[in-house]
Each structure stands twice: as structure tokens, then as C-alpha cells.
Amino acid sequence: MIIKTKKDIPGHQITDPVVFMQRRKIIKALFATMLGAGISPSWADNKAWGDIKPADLSAKALTPTPAELIKNHTNYYEFSFNKTDATSLAQNLRTDPWSIEISGEVEKPGIYYLEDVLAQQNLQEYIYRFRCVEGWSMVVPWIGFPLASLLKKVSPLSTANFVKFTSIYQPDLMPMQLNHTMLEWPYVESLRIDEAMHPLTLMAVGLYGDILPKQNGAPLRLVVPWKYGFKSIKAIVKIELLKKPPLTTWNKFAPNEYGFYANVNPAVAHPRWSQSSERQLGSGFFTPRRQTEIFNGYGEQVASLYSNMDLRHFF
Amino acid sequence: MVFRLHSLWHYTIVACLIPLLGLFIDIAFDNLGANPIQALHIRLGDWSLRFLWLTLAITPIQTITKWRGMTDYRQLLGIYAFFYATLHLLAYLLLDHALMWRIIGIDIIESPYIWFGLLTYSIILLLALSSPKWAKKRLGKSWKKLHRFIYIAAIATIIHYYWQLKGNLAEPLFYLIMLILLLSFRFSVWFKQRQFNKLMIPSGKRVLVINTNPVEIAESSPEREVLLQKMEREP
Numbered sequence: 186m187i188i189k190t191k192k193d194i195p196g197h198q199i200t201d202p203v204v205f206m207q208r209r210k211i212i213k214a215l216f217a218t219m220l221g222a223g224i225s226p227s228w229a230d231n232k233a234w235g236d237i238k239p240a241d242l243s244a245k246a247l248t249p250t251p252a253e254l255i256k257n258h259t260n261y262y263e264f265s266f267n268k269t270d271a272t273s274l275a276q277n278l279r280t281d282p283w284s285i286e287i288s289g290e291v292e293k294p295g296i297y298y299l300e301d302v303l304a305q306q307n308l309q310e311y312i313y314r315f316r317c318v319e320g321w322s323m324v325v326p327w328i329g330f331p332l333a334s335l336l337k338k339v340s341p342l343s344t345a346n347f348v349k350f351t352s353i354y355q356p357d358l359m360p361m362q363l364n365h366t367m368l369e370w371p372y373v374e375s376l377r378i379d380e381a382m383h384p385l386t387l388m389a390v391g392l393y394g395d396i397l398p399k400q401n402g403a404p405l406r407l408v409v410p411w412k413y414g415f416k417s418i419k420a421i422v423k424i425e426l427l428k429k430p431p432l433t434t435w436n437k438f439a440p441n442e443y444g445f446y447a448n449v450n451p452a453v454a455h456p457r458w459s460q461s462s463e464r465q466l467g468s469g470f471f472t473p474r475r476q477t478e479i480f481n482g483y484g485e486q487v488a489s490l491y492s493n494m495d496l497r498h499f500f
Numbered sequence: 501m502v503f504r505l506h507s508l509w510h511y512t513i514v515a516c517l518i519p520l521l522g523l524f525i526d527i528a529f530d531n532l533g534a535n536p537i538q539a540l541h542i543r544l545g546d547w548s549l550r551f552l553w554l555t556l557a558i559t560p561i562q563t564i565t566k567w568r569g570m571t572d573y574r575q576l577l578g579i580y581a582f583f584y585a586t587l588h589l590l591a592y593l594l595l596d597h598a599l600m601w602r603i604i605g606i607d608i609i610e611s612p613y614i615w616f617g618l619l620t621y622s623i624i625l626l627l628a629l630s631s632p633k634w635a636k637k638r639l640g641k642s643w644k645k646l647h648r649f650i651y652i653a654a655i656a657t658i659i660h661y662y663w664q665l666k667g668n669l670a671e672p673l674f675y676l677i678m679l680i681l682l683l684s685f686r687f688s689v690w691f692k693q694r695q696f697n698k699l700m701i702p703s704g705k706r707v708l709v710i711n712t713n714p715v716e717i718a719e720s721s722p723e724r725e726v727l728l729q730k731m732e733r734e735p
Contacts, residue, residue, distance in 0.1 A: 258534030266668035269533055319666055321535055367667070457663045459610030462603050464596065466534050473598040 226281040226396070228300040228404060234328050234391045240309035242385060242486075247312050250323035252393045254466045259400045260317070261419065262368060263352070263359035275400035277358045278420065283404045289426040290345035293338070299404055303390065305338060306330035310394070311387055311408070316449045316481045318413035322463040327408055328391025333382040336426075341378065345426035348381040350374045350407055353420040372434045374418040375445070376409065378426070379490055385410055385483060388421075411483040413447040444500040448491070449481035453500050512573065516580045519547045520587075537596050544588035545617075549657055549675060551581035552624070556654060556682045563689070575631055578650075582628040585621055613663035616656040623653040651686075654679055 239245055249255075257272050264274035283299040308328055316322040336348070352372035356362040362370040380386060387408040390397055397403040402419030409416050415435050425431075435443035442456055451461045462474035480487050491499075523543055526532050532539040558574035561567075597604045608614050627647055630636070636643050658679055661672045 254534040260667070262667060321538070454610035457611065457613050459607045461606045461610065464535060464537060468537075470537060470595045471598050473600045474596065474603060476603065 226404070228281065228283055228298070228303060229396055234308055234394060234396070237308055237310050237328055237391075237394060240311050243310055243312045244314070244324075245312060247314070247324045249312055249326045249393070250465070250467045255323055255325055255392065256398050256400065258321075258323075258466060260319075260414070261400055261402075262366075263361050263370065263372065264400075265360070272398075272400045274360070275398075278353070278355065278399045278403070279358070280399065280404045280420075283422075285405065285421060286423045287339050287425075288423070289349075290342040290428060291336075291426050292340035292342065295339075299390075302335065306334060306388075308390065311389075313385075313387075313408060313410035314481050314483075315408075315410065315414055315417075316463055316477065318415055318443065318447070318455065318460075320458065320460070320463050321466060322475065322477075323466045325408075326393055327387060327389040328394065328397075329387040329389035329408065331384050332386045332388050332407070333384060335388055335424075336381060341426050344428050346378050347427045347430045348376050348378060349423075349425040349427055349431040350376075350418045350421050351423035351425075352418055353422050368434050368438055371422075372418060373431060374407065374416055375427075375431050375433050376407075376416070377430075377490075380409070380487075383487060383490070385486055411449055411480040411487050413443075413449060415443065416447050446491075446496075446499050448496065448500075449477060450479055450496055450500070451477040452479070453497055509572070509576075512576060516551070516576070519543075519584070537591075541588065541591045541596060544584055544591055545661075548581050548584035548588050549661065551577050551584055552650075552654055552657060553675065553678055553682065555581055556650065556679075560682065560685045563685075578624070579628055579631060582624045585624055589621055611664075613660055616660040616663065619656040620653045620660060623649045623656070627653075651683060654683075 258268045259271050259275075260268060261271035261275055264271045284296050285299065285302065286296045288294040308330055311327045311329060313325055313327060314322060315325045332348075350373065354362060354371040356370070359370075361367065376386070389402070389406050389408045390404060392398060392401055397406065402417075405421050406419045407417045407421065430445060433445060435447075436445050449460070454460055460477055463477050465472075465475050468475075478484070523540060527536070527540070530536070555574055555578040558570050558577065562570050593599060593604065597607070608618070627650060630639060630643065630646060639646065658672065658676050661675065662669070665672065
């Protein structure tokens, strides 16, 4: 398959190389500090993500949103409806040790320790756009590996049509799970197998050269950059390959508002609000909103997955 | 006494500006979180809603406490509701959309929750314009009818609030309950009044009562309260 690279990036979005190199240095310094403090979990190897190279698919020219914003603006409803409160509450999450159950239509089902999974994967940096269904967006420098390369290791059967992901269930630490608030817990998401196998689709374990913060979905989350953020499920404990599509959390909660596909599409409004534009985190007052792009700007790579589909119907 | 009331009036004017001062402080100290534009926008909307609710609370408070000196304060709070709603609208147009009219147009057309916000704003704009004493005099009886539209504005406000949310519904629920209480108070007064009218006019026979002498009604009688309600010029 030929993966086309990103089209022209406007000049103002290109990071000054000097700034870029400074940032590398700062990240490395932060990293050294973290290692010195000995807080590296067992599934991160002892160099952690020391020597990460940018992936070919990474939008290297995009300026990532400042880390402080990415780390303090999360929708983690298991902990809180408040995007800032989730940061401190999520620190309680137990992520070490961590294992992932892979089952269903695969030749090699099993329970895999995260460290064993990571030992087999080539971690790279992927700078992707991230668009929330609420109308805000950011540019995130993820560290991770393609989901496809994980799935290939367990050899999906030809009957595997969908991939279902399940988040961690720790009601003693997650107030919304404990009180059965709003959504049905644990959180469930799903992709069609061709979406799951697409090279843009990631399993992320890091952010900004560092281990993924807990509020951002540590230790292992999905990243599907052409879909609304709620598809990119956090803290994954189970991956099932299925013949039929499962019911997913938001789709079940409000099927007319949150579709199974949830592809970013400025032409298809949410029933209660427009999706034509987005507020980029980090942009200042009086800055216009960014005009949302079809498939969040990844149309060249993914539009062919949906040819002959009515995107208004399959929203 | 006159002087004290006078200063209370001034204190109120200043106190109603404290939320705005708080916002400026939060902007100066970068306290508005990762999405400061949205945070500021929402804060202004919240304060507009709160002032609208306070405006609606004045009549019930007057009725319950039997203190009738609050009409001016109702006008003041109503104007502050309009003031914060104006800032809320300006924040949307200027801070968030930088006057990109094409995107604003699409946003409004595709976002039903904004329709309700605009409905509220149109109503309270009219109410603010017709709030000066001379306007009240000129409009006469229709002034009261016009200002009853505040109920529609309040209902549109709560829809505007609910329809934009994805997660937490606890906060709008609080305001919804408050609104239901404020409106049901008026309904119960209207209902009592209707019952009272039925008592005054025996069924089957309409009579016109013209009374040139003031009617003495005992302080304790329930009818007294209903009559006072009827005499109130404003909603």
C-alpha cells in the first residue's frame, strides 16, 4: 500500500528548528530526571523511550500543543467530568504490572504482559492531530507502534471483522464506575478490522518523549487520528477480534449523537452542535477557530476505507 | 435611612461587577485552564444565567417577605443579566470566532443550542431597552405583557445550557430546579387568583362591581395577598 505523505503545511505551523532542538533537549533532561527518581514502571525498559525516532507517518512539521495543555485537558469520565480534575485523580490508577488479554477470532489468543508486547515492538514518535467531538483539538506527539503490528503477532482469522477494545475496570479508584454514573462501565470501543490494520492506527504508550501520563490513558491507549477522540480508548486491558460489531460505550449511550464510525467530518454536524470548526488548544484570544478538515486532514490516507459509504448515515 | 438605602443601591451596583473583576484576574494570572477562550465564554454565560434567575427571584421574595422596596433592584439585576449576556455574545463573536462571519454563520445554523441562546438574547435585549422609567410609562399596559417574556427567556436559557453539554448534567440540573421553583411560585399565585376571581363572580351570572370606596380587607385574610398581587404592575 502506498501511504501518501501530508500535503503542504502552512508556514506559521512549522516549528523553528532552533525551538525544536531546544525542546528535544528539555525532553531529554526531563527524562533523565525521571529516571534518576526511579519512577520508571517495570514495563518501560531501563532506557525508557530514550532513543525514539519519528515515524514516517508523523506530521513532523506540525507544532505539538504544549505538554501542560495536553496533560491537563482530558476527558476521562471514569474519574471526573472535569478535564483538569482527571489529572490528579488518575494518578491513583494502578498501571504496574499491566497485561492485555487478546482473544476471539485469532490463532494465538492469550494474556500478554505489556513489557513482553513492548519488547517486540519498534516504538516511534507520531505527531498527530487530535480532534474531540466537543469541538476542540490539539497536536499530540505520541510514542507508540501500529496496532496492526500487534494484531499480526496474534494472527487474526479471516472471520475477524471487528476489533473490540475494553478499558480498565477499577471501581475502587474510579468514582464514576463506583457510582454507575452516566455511561456503562467499563468503557468499550471498536474499529472495523481494516481501520484497525491501517498504519495510522496506533497503540500509544508515550507522550512528548516520556511515558504516557495516567490521565492521558497510561499505560496503553488507542490513537485513531481521523476519528473523534472518544474512539481513542484509554488504559486498554482487553482486545477481542469479533465477527460482528460490538456495542460501543458512547454509541450505546446516545446512538443518534455518537456513531460507530465517528469519523471527523465538518459536513456532518452533531445533532446539537456544528462540527465545522474547532478551537485549537494553545491558540490565543481573538484567534479564529481552525476549520475542521474531513477525516481530520487524513483523507488522503483513509478516505478509501469509506468509498461508497454514505458518511451522513454512517456517521 | 434614606442615606443607607442609597448606599446599599451603590454597593449592589459595584457587587454585581465582582464576577467580571474575577474574570480579569483569572485572565491576568492565566487561571482559565487549557481552553481559556471557552472557559471565559462559559463563565460569562453562567453569570448571565445567575443574574436572570436572581431577577426572577425578586417577586417571590417581595411576596413572601411582604417587603415592597425591591422593584428597583429587580430592574438592576435584569440589566446585569443583559450586561453579562452581551459580554457572553461578544466573547463568542470576537474572542472565539474573531468575527469570521462565514464560520459563525455555519456554526449558528448547525447548532440548535445556539438558537435558544439567541432567542434569550433577543428577548432580554428588548427588555433592557424597555426598562427605563419613561419607556415603562409610554408602553403602559403592554409593558407588563412584554416583560412576561422573561419566562420564555429563562426557559430558552436552560435549554441553551443543557443542549451544549456532553457530560456533567448536575450543574444545569441545579439551575433547572431553581427555575421550576421560581416559575411554579408564579403559577400558584396565578392559580390562587383564578380561584379568588371565581369566588368574586358567582357562576352563571356576570356582575360588574364598581366600588368607589376603598375596601377594607383584614390584614390576615388570604384575599389580601391575592389583591396585592393583582395590583402589582410588573410580572
